[in-house]
Amino acid sequence: MSLTKLVETLRRSSVFVILLLIGMIFAVSSPEFLTVSNLLNVALQTSIIAIVAIGMTFTILTAGIDLSVGSLMALCGALAAGLSVRQGLGTYGGITLALLAGMGLGLINGLLIVKGDMPPFVATLAMLTIARGLTLVYTEGRPIAGLDQKFIFWGTGQLLGIPMPVILLTVIAIIAFIVLRYTRFGLYVYATGGNEETTRLAGVSPDRIKLAVYVISGFTAALGGILLTARLWSAQPNAAVGWELDAIAAPVLGGTSLFGGVGSIGGTLVGAFIIGVLSNGLNLLGVSSYYQQVIKGIVFILAVMLDLFTKRQR
Amino acid sequence: MSAANGTFLRMEHVSKAFPGVQALEDVTFEVARGEIHALVGENGAGKSTLMKILTGALLPDEGHIVLRGQPVNISNPSDAQALGISMIHQELALIPYLTVGQNIFLGREPEAKLPGFIDWGSLYREAQALLDRLNVEVNARTEVSNLSIAQQQMVEVAKALSLNADLIAMDEPTSALTRRETEVLFELMRSLKSQGVSIIFISHRLEEVFQVADRVTVLRDGRLIGTAPISELDEDQVVHMMVGRDLGEMYPKAQTERQEVVLEAINLEDGKELRGVSLKLHRGEIVGVAGLIGAGRTALAETLFGVRPVTAGEIRIEGKPVKIGSPQRAIEMGMGLVPEDRKLQGLFLNMAVRENIVLSAIRKVSAWGFVKFREAERLAGEFVRKLGIRTPSLRQRVRNLSGGNQQKVIIARWLTLQPRILILDEPTRGIDVGAKAEIHALMSQLAQQGVGVLMISSELPEVLGVSDRIIVMHEGRITGRFTREEATQDSIMRAATGGKENNVAD
Structure with a gap:
């Protein structure tokens, strides 16, 4: 019994082991890596993508996907900046409206998928180009700067020495963990991904669950976009291009099945930190960013292979 | 029979048509309280359509349902559930990565003090109590993917009972069970029956029908052929009713x-x-x-x-x-192998009959890497004729054929190679x-x-x-x-x- 439990624990934590391994390699090869300031820096760099990846985890758990998150980040970041600076709604007016816009666009994703019966891949791929286009239209292709200190604080400020995005990530992760583990909605997210028809026959509406997860993903993308804007002191029209890939890679590295029904927030965080630690460590070692991409891809393959291998050992 | 002497369910003069097919025609079907009622017929005889109407997955064109002496309206699965009707499907519908307890109470989880939160403790206690009462040796906290098919079947029964079902329809529940597991299931069915639960038992195995059922209803081509106590029939008679010819053949x-x-x-x-x-x-x-x-x-x-x-x-x-x-x-x-699980191992369900048949012999019907479609068509057509595969066309997707015809398609594929x-x-x-x-x-x-x-x-x-x-x-x-x-x-x-x-x- 205890042996099977040990194997099971190892199986569930195999990606965590990979994260530790990568960390150890960098700790040995770069003296700067294991300093408090660098680790906080890693956390800061990872936090935004991790927040977006948490929303992505919800959609993937229902056997869906949200490819539009990178564009939604740019659009909502630009909206937050533009509304507070140009339209004079103030920092919190702009941020609130941008978050609502993210949720609204997520809802449109959900409606296309649920009511329009479109595959999530297709619906959110369309949204990817639409939202990017709207970003360019809204910004007229130019950065929006001139944010006030309150806005910038959310991206660059600290509380008790901890960067604000890291605090927000912690809060979001705890909420997401509790929702998935302890609430009906969370159970229904797993159930919808596990077997939609059974879920429907149990009197639960998988359609409503699916709508909700795309709204959640829209919200976390918007939040990520706003934090990115705050960190960069301005909204860039081509911000977060390609970030949807990292946002998908994080939960998948963390053991979330693209077929739905299996996965956890803890896994997603570990996955996101593998990505973050890798970039940070490679930067410290002075590896060219061209090679970094190659190395990242290879590490993804190895991580997923190890995960598959340990699962097969069951 | 009237409600007084035990009629629990009566489906009266039910008809249902699909484009091109009269799936059910004026079928009247009756189940008594606390009986095991077998429903038999060939594939396409209308059994599933009748059950879908009973469980609210389909609406009848004509006819109505009387339950406990009262006319009822069943327009969706939740209506059926609320009336105490449960269906256990042939393809088990449990969610593999949820636990047994989560599956049993899906959609009806006991709420904790905080709204929206689940009281896991009481959920697992109740689930375990239910399993224990049924003598099902399964831990409620086990993930369903770790259970055998037979155990999953039992969990489905437990789930139905937790819904306070007093009518459970089981579609081919024994098709994947061993003889011993089947015995255990039958024991469970008999004990439910003695508690007043009515069971509709759909099976292709007549042996089992005779072993466990009280009465049998036979459908053929969407029509009711008859209902009779099982003691008044023998297997030959039932087969004759089902197919209109004798067992000797x-x-x-x-x-x-x-x-x-x-x-x-x-x-x-x-x-x-x-x-x-x-x-x-x-x-x-x-x-x-x-x-x-x-x-x-x-x-x-x-x-x-x-x-x-x-x-x-x-x-x-x-x-x-x-x-x-x-x-x-x-x-x-x-050599050729027709595998056990034809859908998983034997067929390309979304491909046409033609492709499924010629696939192994593709070299015979192609030149320079290009498929000669006329040749392929001819070859496939030849085997469809030889084996009597019933399909509207060679381009029909295999998914839409009946089980028997799917099996013939696999056999046809091997025969193209003359094994x-x-x-x-x-x-x-x-x-x-x-x-x-x-x-x-x-x-x-x-x-x-x-x-x-x-x-x-x-x-x-x-x-x-x-x-x-x-x-x-x-x-x-x-x-x-x-x-x-x-x-x-x-x-x-x-x-x-x-x-x-x-x-x-x-």
Whole structure:
């Protein structure tokens, strides 16, 4: 019994082991890596993508996907900046409206998928180009700067020495963990991904669950976009291009099945930190960013292979 | 019957048409309180349509439902649930990565003090209590993916009961169970019955219908053929009602002459399940392989066909020792395998009948890497005609064919290669009586043409009816060899359970 439990624990934590391994390699090869300031820096760099990846985890758990998150980040970041600076709604007016816009666009994703019966891949791929286009239209292709200190604080400020995005990530992760583990909605997210028809026959509406997860993903993308804007002191029209890939890679590295029904927030965080630690460590070692991409891809393959291998050992 | 003397459910004059098909025509169906009522008929007879109407998945064009003496409206699955009607589908509908408890109470989780939160403690306590009451030895916290099919079946029953169902419809609940597991399920059904629960039992295995049901209703082509107490009928009569012809035609075994050995296994082992299996298959004969699920029969088929490695012993084809090692090699040696799970292993469900048939022989119908579609069409058409595959066109997706016709498509694919040896693993599982007879006739015809046929089957009447010789497996060994004349259900079961008589019911 205890042996099977040990194997099971190892199986569930195999990606965590990979994260530790990568960390150890960098700790040995770069003296700067294991300093408090660098680790906080890693956390800061990872936090935004991790927040977006948490929303992505919800959609993937229902056997869906949200490819539009990178564009939604740019659009909502630009909206937050533009509304507070140009339209004079103030920092919190702009941020609130941008978050609502993210949720609204997520809802449109959900409606296309649920009511329009479109595959999530297709619906959110369309949204990817639409939202990017709207970003360019809204910004007229130019950065929006001139944010006030309150806005910038959310991206660059600290509380008790901890960067604000890291605090927000912690809060979001705890909420997401509790929702998935302890609430009906969370159970229904797993159930919808596990077997939609059974879920429907149990009197639960998988359609409503699916709508909700795309709204959640829209919200976390918007939040990520706003934090990115705050960190960069301005909204860039081509911000977060390609970030949807990292946002998908994080939960998948963390053991979330693209077929739905299996996965956890803890896994997603570990996955996101593998990505973050890798970039940070490679930067410290002075590896060219061209090679970094190659190395990242290879590490993804190895991580997923190890995960598959340990699962097969069951 | 009136409500007073126990009619629980009455579906009156139900009709339902789909484009081009009258699925049900004026069917009246009645179930008493606390009875096990078998519903039988060939595929397409209207059983599932009737059950879908009962459980709210479909609305009838005409007719109505009376439950407990009251007319009721069932327009969606939740209506049916609220009225105490539950359906256990053939393809089990549990969610594999949720726990047993989560599955049982899905959609009805006990709420904790905080709204929206689940009281996991009481959920698992209630689930465990329910399982214990049913004598189901399963931990409510186990993930469903770790359970056997039989255990999942029991969990489905527990789920139905937790819904306070007093009418449970079971669609082919025994199709994937061993004999012993079936017995356990029947025990459970009988005990539910004594508690006043009514059960509708859909099965293709008439043996089981006679074993467990109180009454039987037969449908054919969407029409009610009759309802009668099971004690007033025998199997022949029921089959006659189902197909409109007699059981005598069911196993049309033509005598064939025994010829030279085409396939021989000597002390074959696969390192896992097989523990030294020796057998000979002659040209023109059908050898039936009987045994319980898990006896190693599928392992035998897969080892012969090169899916599993040979770790000891050897395989000879026409007397010459051969190393097989891969299915591709097995096919080159003239072997074919019709696998156990036709949807998963045998078919390309979303591809057309034509592609499914010509796929293995694609080289024959192509040149320079291009498929000659006219040739392919001709080849596929030829086999559709020869095997009597009922399909509206060669371009129909295989998904839309009935089970029997799907099975014929797989057989047709092998026949395009003119195999010397054909291995069939459970060739008639889940296939209705009429199509079954056609597949049996086909096997017999192949044997006459000189093919050696090895048929694995869990249905004893089929093994006894079709085979020239029968071998019985138990725990990876052959524990019995019989000729057609020697074999009886008893002797086979004794060998299948390890040879000890008192073990038969174990």
